[in-house]
Amino acid sequence: MYISAFTRYGCCCACARGRSFSLPPVTPPSRTVAFCAKAKKDIIPIIPPQHHPPTVFFSIPTNGNIVLRELQRAGLQYPLIGKPNIGARGRGIKVLRNEQDVLAYSHTAYLDFHIQEFVPWKCEAGIFYVRNPNQATGAITGIVYKEFLSVTGDGRHSMLQLLQKDKRALMYLDSLKKIHSDRLNQVLPAGEKMIVSPFGNHARGSKFTDASHLADEALTKVIDDICKQIPGFYFGRLDIRFESWEALKQGKNFSIIEVNGAGSEPTHIYDPRHSLFFAWKEIIRHWFLLFRISRINHKKGHRYLSFREGISMFREARVFARKLDAMTE
Secondary structure, three states: OHHHHHHHHHHHHHHHHOOOOOOOOOOOOOHHHOOOOOOHHHHHHHOOHHHOOOEEEEOOOOOHHHHHHHHHHHOOOOOEEEEEOOOOOOOOOEEEOOHHHHHHHHHHOOOOEEEEEOOOOOEEEEEEEEOOOOOOOOEEEEEEEEEOEEEEOOOOOEHHHHHHOOHHHHOOHHHHHHHHHHHHHOEOOOOOEEEEEOOOOHHHOOEEEEOHHHOOHHHHHHHHHHHOOOOOOOEEEEEEEEOOHHHHHOOOOEEEEEEEOOOOOOHHHHOOOOOHHHHHHHHHHHHHHHHHHHHHHHHOOOOOOOHHHHHHHHHHHHHHHHHHHHHHO
């Protein structure tokens, strides 16, 4: 709540400096820099294809058998991931392990959706990138590493019993019971670790830790090269799954699973070690970086987002949020 309030304060400061009562201007005309209600059908095609998992899009209402046929035609292999075309905070995302899962997901979809191959890499990070439109290279301004919610067996207690002892897991226990059902009664061998929520999102149980210190020259070059291939992308966060930091810094064994634009949060602020004041400082810092980029692009002929457009966008986002909640239940 306090972070959101300070984000709005930063928004007002940027508006005042820009001498405009509209919302802070998006960077350039690309849909990748939308504040909210980002349509992934518009975003995914502009991500370099070699860095994104194969994906098929569907509009509702749709027939589950048609979905299965299109997935087969595209050559997608299980397990798969189903995602709403417009999503937020991991809502409506589900692992689809077989045809029955696909049929059920298609039947209960309240929004247009897409299905993509599950990325096998076990590491995930959100890397925030900023580039001045007048400069040839950009910079990494923050990295969050995401620790998936997991359980480690002791050879005596069931997964459910172990999760009940975990303060963080307790908050997601009802959801985990729906996902895993009787599987949680399984007793894991001592020392065996199992990821129970493979989603890099706070709302799905992941722990965020600040890994900004890893933004060295090699990693910055890899991210800069990727971002410069995305049309009009000067400010935002790439959510990336990867094999290891060493491989990622060499530009190997990784996949971009999400591109977030002007509405992105510098999510390294959610590291439990950071204070509320650190979070406020980082939000304001990024708001003014966005402000400077927006002013430059405005001078290049890109118009600011109007107040009416901004209000309409946020209203639309609320409608989508309600539908996403329904898909997550």
